[in-house]
Amino acid sequence: MDFKFTQEQDKFRQEVREFLGEELRQGKWQPSCDAWIQGYSPEFTKKVARKGWIGLTWPREYGGQGRSHIDRLIYTEEMLRYGAPAACHWFADRQIGGAILRYGTEEQKKEILPRIIRGEAYVGLGMSEPEAGSDLASVKTRAAETDDSYVLDGQKMWTSCGMFMNYLYLVARTDPEAPKHRGLSEFIIETDLPGITITPTIDITGSTAWAEVFFDGVRVPRKSLIGEKNRGFYQIVNQLDFERAGLERLMGNYPLFDAIIRYARETDWNGLPLCKDTLVRHKLAQLQVEFEVGWLLTYRVASVMDDGRAPNVEAAMAKAYSTSFEQHLASAAMDILGLYGQLVATSKWTPMLGMAPHSYFGSKGYSLQAGTSEILRNILATRGLGLPAAG
Numbered sequence: 001m002d003f004k005f006t007q008e009q010d011k012f013r014q015e016v017r018e019f020l021g022e023e024l025r026q027g028k029w030q031p032s033c034d035a036w037i038q039g040y041s042p043e044f045t046k047k048v049a050r051k052g053w054i055g056l057t058w059p060r061e062y063g064g065q066g067r068s069h070i071d072r073l074i075y076t077e078e079m080l081r082y083g084a085p086a087a088c089h090w091f092a093d094r095q096i097g098g099a100i101l102r103y104g105t106e107e108q109k110k111e112i113l114p115r116i117i118r119g120e121a122y123v124g125l126g127m128s129e130p131e132a133g134s135d136l137a138s139v140k141t142r143a144a145e146t147d148d149s150y151v152l153d154g155q156k157m158w159t160s161c162g163m164f165m166n167y168l169y170l171v172a173r174t175d176p177e178a179p180k181h182r183g184l185s186e187f188i189i190e191t192d193l194p195g196i197t198i199t200p201t202i203d204i205t206g207s208t209a210w211a212e213v214f215f216d217g218v219r220v221p222r223k224s225l226i227g228e229k230n231r232g233f234y235q236i237v238n239q240l241d242f243e244r245a246g247l248e249r250l251m252g253n254y255p256l257f258d259a260i261i262r263y264a265r266e267t268d269w270n271g272l273p274l275c276k277d278t279l280v281r282h283k284l285a286q287l288q289v290e291f292e293v294g295w296l297l298t299y300r301v302a303s304v305m306d307d308g309r310a311p312n313v314e315a316a317m318a319k320a321y322s323t324s325f326e327q328h329l330a331s332a333a334m335d336i337l338g339l340y341g342q343l344v345a346t347s348k349w350t351p352m353l354g355m356a357p358h359s360y361f362g363s364k365g366y367s368l369q370a371g372t373s374e375i376l377r378n379i380l381a382t383r384g385l386g387l388p389a390a391g
């Protein structure tokens with residue numbers, strides 16, 4: 001396959017690089033792993049918004065640029081390469097805007113999309129609950145309909161960026177009598193409504209990028225319903241394909257890849273540069289092979305999206321593959337660093353700002369988030385290979 005970008009796309013990549021390079025030179029952030037989901041910077045998001053890069057693929061009538069998904073992937077690739085703190089707008093740009101475009105009313109499109117594009121609406125994903133993860137149809141949070149509103153009661157967990165999101169896109173049960181897949185609906189709500197409590201979840205790396213969200217008699221206006229009442233499950237299945245589609249699965253820890261190659265070049269071990277050690281060289285070369293395969297799989301997803309299809313099997317394959325690359329990268333970095341790899345960022349002896357142990361611990365979660373690798377392999381087996389569902 002002769003895979004080439006157009007001249008405009010090369011120019012666009014260069015423009016994104018120059019912007020990010022300049023921000024870095026000015027010390028606006030330090031490249032870090034998982035900055036796409038843990039790097040909270042409204043200031044940065046507003047700058048990206050002013051560039052016109054949020055909502056790049058959305059129609060111009062709602063403030064988007066009407067550009068291709070490949071263009072958008074070029075932009076996200078560079079954000080990830082530079083470890084830019086893009087978490088405020090990531091979910092809204094990646095999937096919520098698309099969901100509103102597909103299922104929202106004209107009023108919702110005109111109200112919410114421009115806010116996302118201006119870098120003002122930071123939208124979290126309220127899907128998972130204590131008893132509903134892979135089996136999302138088991139959601140128990142209740143949205144009871146009244147004359148003028150819905151009343152929410154229940155709990156979400158693992159809400160990424162929950163502590164700083166000002167909107168939540170959530171799924172709740174609107175018909176408790178219906179079979180479990182048929183009684184769910186989607187909503188978008190503001191997170192400062194009375195009755196909402198958000199508490200941080202501290203993960204194994206010490207990050208508080210996740211949260212539990214509790215709803216206690218939260219009254220939400222009827223206009224918060226997205227799409228058709230009781231069809232929420234089917235809408236989410238479509239949205240998940242877009243959630244799994246991005247390069248963040250492969251490149252969320254790219255700053256570590258970059259740093260470990262530099263470290264191997266610049267560090268002596270027993271009088272020889274580490275990069276001359278056969279095992280180190282082979283580990284790095286193997287990672288590069290895996291990286292390029294993941295990169296092609298993800299660009300394939302974008303080309304499917306540009307053909308107007310939801311990237312179901314393609315996104316499942318790219319995500320399952322890419323999250324395992326990220327885990328291989330973290331393991332290889334820990335092996336290469338030896339005992340230094342165990343030092344966290346607070347030690348003065350810590351190499352590479354502690355990115356290796358952060359990634360080693362953190363990368364395990366990403367093969368659960370947005371569909372575990374087992375669930376994705378089930379998709380590949382059934383919808384990709386046409387095998388019967390497991391008994």
Ligand SMILES: Cc1cc2nc3c(=O)[nH]c(=O)nc-3n(C[C@H](O)[C@H](O)[C@H](O)COP(=O)(O)OP(=O)(O)OC[C@H]3O[C@@H](n4cnc5c(N)ncnc54)[C@H](O)[C@@H]3O)c2cc1C
Pocket residue numbers: 124125126127128129130131132133134135157158159160161210365366368369370371372373374375378
């Ligand atoms: C870092 C991180 C961020 C997250 N962010 C968000 C977020 O922003 N919003 C949100 O709503 N949720 C979020 N989640 C939750 C995530 O979507 C769930 O963790 C995921 O869906 C798995 O659900 P679970 O944890 O309940 O595990 P379970 O569904 O209980 O699964 C446990 C194990 O059983 C396996 N398993 C389950 N069912 C099957 C099956 N049918 N076939 C084969 N194996 C199966 C799974 O693969 C897994 O290994 C996040 C999770 C993590 C770790």
